[in-house]
Amino acid sequence: MNMKKATQLALGIVTAVGGFFDAGNLATSAQAGASFRFQLVWSLLLGTLLVIFLVEMSGRFAAVTRKALPDAIREHFGFTAWLVPFLVLTLVHFLVLASEIGGICFALHLVTGLPPAVWALPVAVLTWLFLWRSTFGTIENSTSLLGLLTLAFVVAAVRHHPPTGELLAGMLPSLPHHDPAKYWFIAVSILGSVIAPYLFYFYSSGAVEDEWDPSYVNVNRGIAFVGMGFGSLIALGAIVVAAVVLAPRGIEVNDYHQAAMMLTDAFPFWGFVLFAAAMAIACLGAGIEVALAMAYTTAQTFGWNWGEDLDPREDARFCMVYTAAILVSSLLILFGIDPLKLTLVTMAINAAVLPFVAIPFLLIMNDRKLLKEHANGWISNSVAAFLLVLALVLAVVSIPLVIMGGS
Amino acid sequence: MKTMDLVRDVLDKQVVDRDETKMGRVDGLLLEIRPGQPPRIEAIDMGFVVLARRIHPRLEAWLERLRRRFGVSSIRKTARYRVPWSAVKDVNPFCVQLDVAALDTPAFDWERWLRDHVVAHVPGVDS
Numbered sequence: 001m002n003m004k005k006a007t008q009l010a011l012g013i014v015t016a017v018g019g020f021f022d023a024g025n026l027a028t029s030a031q032a033g034a035s036f037r038f039q040l041v042w043s044l045l046l047g048t049l050l051v052i053f054l055v056e057m058s059g060r061f062a063a064v065t066r067k068a069l070p071d072a073i074r075e076h077f078g079f080t081a082w083l084v085p086f087l088v089l090t091l092v093h094f095l096v097l098a099s100e101i102g103g104i105c106f107a108l109h110l111v112t113g114l115p116p117a118v119w120a121l122p123v124a125v126l127t128w129l130f131l132w133r134s135t136f137g138t139i140e141n142s143t144s145l146l147g148l149l150t151l152a153f154v155v156a157a158v159r160h161h162p163p164t165g166e167l168l169a170g171m172l173p174s175l176p177h178h179d180p181a182k183y184w185f186i187a188v189s190i191l192g193s194v195i196a197p198y199l200f201y202f203y204s205s206g207a208v209e210d211e212w213d214p215s216y217v218n219v220n221r222g223i224a225f226v227g228m229g230f231g232s233l234i235a236l237g238a239i240v241v242a243a244v245v246l247a248p249r250g251i252e253v254n255d256y257h258q259a260a261m262m263l264t265d266a267f268p269f270w271g272f273v274l275f276a277a278a279m280a281i282a283c284l285g286a287g288i289e290v291a292l293a294m295a296y297t298t299a300q301t302f303g304w305n306w307g308e309d310l311d312p313r314e315d316a317r318f319c320m321v322y323t324a325a326i327l328v329s330s331l332l333i334l335f336g337i338d339p340l341k342l343t344l345v346t347m348a349i350n351a352a353v354l355p356f357v358a359i360p361f362l363l364i365m366n367d368r369k370l371l372k373e374h375a376n377g378w379i380s381n382s383v384a385a386f387l388l389v390l391a392l393v394l395a396v397v398s399i400p401l402v403i404m405g406g407s
Numbered sequence: 408m409k410t411m412d413l414v415r416d417v418l419d420k421q422v423v424d425r426d427e428t429k430m431g432r433v434d435g436l437l438l439e440i441r442p443g444q445p446p447r448i449e450a451i452d453m454g455f456v457v458l459a460r461r462i463h464p465r466l467e468a469w470l471e472r473l474r475r476r477f478g479v480s481s482i483r484k485t486a487r488y489r490v491p492w493s494a495v496k497d498v499n500p501f502c503v504q505l506d507v508a509a510l511d512t513p514a515f516d517w518e519r520w521l522r523d524h525v526v527a528h529v530p531g532v533d534s
Contacts, residue, residue, distance in 0.1 A: 066501070075419045079434070080461055132529070303421050303432035305518070312529070316521035 008210070009219050015140045016055070016227020017234070018147030019202065022286030023103035024096070024193030024350070025235040026279060027343040030259040032186050033242025034252050035179070038162070038170030041239060043187040045171055047194030048232035050390075053383045054358070056224035057365050057376065058200040062207035063216040064374045069204040070300040073360045076367065081360070086301050088356045090294060093198055095346040097290045098329035101127065102339025103283030106256045110276040117336050124330035127287055131322055136209045136308040139292075143285035150278045153237035156266035160244040167240065185405025188398050189344055191390075192351030194232065198286075198293040200361070205296035209308060217374060241266070256340045287326075295321040345402055352398035354391035362388065411498065413448070421502040422453065424509035431514045433503055434458050437489070451495070451503070453514055454487035483516040 032040040062068055067075075074082045104123045105116035130139070176183035207220070241262045246253065253259045263278075264271035292308060299306035299318040306318040333339065362384045365376045376384065411417065413436055422431045435452030460467040473479075474486055490505055497504040509515050 071421065074432070075421070078414075078419050079432075079458055083462065303429055305429040312526050313522050316518050316526045320521055320525065 005216070005219050008216070009222050011140060011144070012219065012223035013227040013230065014144040014148070015206075016203075016223055017150075017231045018144035018282075018285040019199060019289045020228060020231025020286075021147070021150045021234045021282045022096075022193075022196070023099045023279075023283045023339070023343045024189075024196060024347045025231075026103070026238060026259070026282065027099075027253075027256075027340055028186060028190045028193045028347055029235045029238035030242045030246070030253045030262065031344070032190060033239040033244075034246035034258070035186065036176065036183060037243040037247050038167045038239065039174060039176065040183070040187055040190060041167065041170035041236065042173045043190040044194060044232060044235055044239065047191045048228060050383065050387050051195045051199060052224050052228045053380060054195065054200045054361075054387070055203050055228055056221055057380060057384075058204040058361070059207050059212070059220035059224060060217055060374055061365060061371065062204040063212040063220055064214050064372070065370050066208060066213065068208045068296060068300055069201055069361060069364075070297045072370070073364060074301055076364055076370075077360055082301065085356045085360055086297065088353045089197055089201065089297060092346070092350055092353055092357075093290055093294045093297075094325060094329055095342070095349060096196065096198060097287055097294070097325055098332040098337075099339065099343040099346050100283040100287030100290060101326070101330050102333045102337070102342055104280050104287065105333050106339045107276040107280035107283070110256075110260055110279075111273065116339060117334055120330045120334035123333075124326050127284065127291065128323055128326045130284075131288060131291060131308070131326075132312060132319065134308070136206070139288060139308065140206075143281075143288060146281045147285045149274075150234050150282050151237075152263060152267070152274050152278050153234050153241055155237075156263050156271075157237040157240035157244075159266045160241065162240045162244055179405075181401065181405035183405075184397070185344075185348065185401040188351045188394060188401055189347040191394065192347035192349070192354075192398070194235070195354065196350055197353070197357040198290045199228075201297055201357075202289045202293040205293070205300070205306075214374070238262070253340070255338070259340075291322040291325050294325045295319070348398045348402045351394040353395070355388070355395050358387060358391055417498060417503060420498075422451070422514075423502045423504050424507050424512075425496065425504070426508070427502075427504070428509045429502075430505070430509035430512065431488070435461070448492045450492055451490045451505075452487055453490070454485075456486040482520045483513060485513050488513040 029044070058069055061072070065072060070086070101120065101123055102116065105119035108114070108119045108123070109116045207216070212220070242253070242259070245262055245265050246258065251258050251261070260272060260275050263275045267274055295318050296306060298321045299315070304317045305315040307315060312319040332342065365371070365380070365384070368375045418433050418436055420433050421429060422433060424430050431453045433451050434454060434457040437449040437452060438446040439449035440446050456467050456470050459470045471486060490507070494505050494507055495503060496506045510519065
């Protein structure tokens with residue numbers, strides 16, 4: 001492996017971690033740990049396994065065909081077939097973006113005391129400015145390096161010495177002892193937050209931006225496995241901290257305020273600020289990826305010029321998509337929607353729409369005319385088949401669970 | 408005989424201009440029906456109304472009415488951009504290349520308008 005590949009591998013892993021841990025992971029992990037201690041760890045592990053495969057597939061597809069997913073899916077299945085997944089994807093991206101902006105606003109609220117709604121427009125402008133001014137490379141580097149701050153959850157988890165037996169027991173699914181509707185709602189929300197469609201739709205366009213070719217297939221495998229695995233470790237850290245700090249005190253996370261105390265035991269002086277900083281950075285990094293995922297998907301669907309490295313004058317329509325997306329989704333926060341509730345419901349919707357966004361993707365991974373020897377093998381397809389069954393179940397149960405279990 | 412599958416290999420494919428600037432997709436294909444002879448590809452159709460028609464003809468009529476109603480026609484003169492097949496330079500696995508300059512075509516009407524009326528007014532964009 002040459003130097004450039006090694007750098008790409010390292011950078012890709014850090015970026016994957018930066019993009020992985022977001023408002024959705026923080027909210028669902030905090031709720032899971034506070035209400036059910038380690039009992040829902042299995043849901044995080046299952047989601048991580050599936051997202052590793054999905055991200056690996058989308059990167060492999062981009063490296064081999066040099067086409068991003070929306071581009072290839074429209075070309076392959078035609079506009080009318082792609083239209084419904086495209087609209088569904090745009091809607092969930094919009095809600096996820098609002099959740100990330102809400103997360104940043106809440107972090108600023110924690111530090112300043114001003115209501116989150118006050119921060120909605122300044123945060124929207126900051127996020128937009130970041131996208132408008134930067135190239136793809138700067139975005140990768142800066143958000144990912146700052147994203148390492150979220151490792152505070154892992155450090156805190158280790159400092160708390162969690163009970164190993166109980167933690168290991170949580171890795172296997174078990175039935176809840178209380179509040180079954182809430183248990184299953186959080187289980188589904190965790191899956192939705194981990195298998196977030198923006199992760200693999202962003203990743204495939206990013207690989208095209210970085211001009212990957214078939215020689216990147218192995219680099220891609222490393223990034224998907226280590227990056228997603230490491231990202232999930234941060235979410236695991238958050239579950240452990242919530243279980244050790246919040247659960248014994250009977251604190252349930254119905255509001256981000258309760259989650260904000262998570263780090264104060266492990267870091268007595270800095271815990272509160274550290275939580276706010278980690279939350280703001282995680283949400284900013286993910287928000288940028290979601291906004292870009294929206295712009296990539298729309299531009300590719302209609303064949304517009306696109307690329308984060310181009311001057312906005314060369315791809316005005318592409319830039320207008322993320323500009324409008326950021327502005328409109330920040331309005332949800334401006335109008336006072338509770339960021340945590342929005343995030344939890346959005347994660348369940350993420351899970352519900354999985355069949356729409358995953359089916360065309362998994363079908364195209366088997367096209368030997370496009371992918372030749374790099375088409376999915378039996379291992380990837382077994383995981384894909386399992387994912388499809390799970391996605392169909394999630395599509396049916398998610399929305400009823402939001403109504404029954406979502407607070 | 409070399410053949411090409413129109414639906415699989417041409418329809419919905421990325422369209423680029425002679426400098427490889429992405430300028431849209433093959434939203435529709437038109438065949439010329441000639442008496443006593445096999446049909447021949449006449450043109451590539453591009454534009455939102457072409458896409459609307461693929462969903463439902465009524466949606467196409469509705470979009471056309473909306474355009475007139477809101478005076479969008481001052482930005483984009485024609486709702487569809489029809490390129491004769493003779494302008495097609497190359498069809499490859501990645502794209503359909505046209506022998507035109509994207510910026511001078513109706514496919515770039517919106518792009519041009521947004522660049523001149525929105526992007527140019529954002530502080531920090533040097534003109």
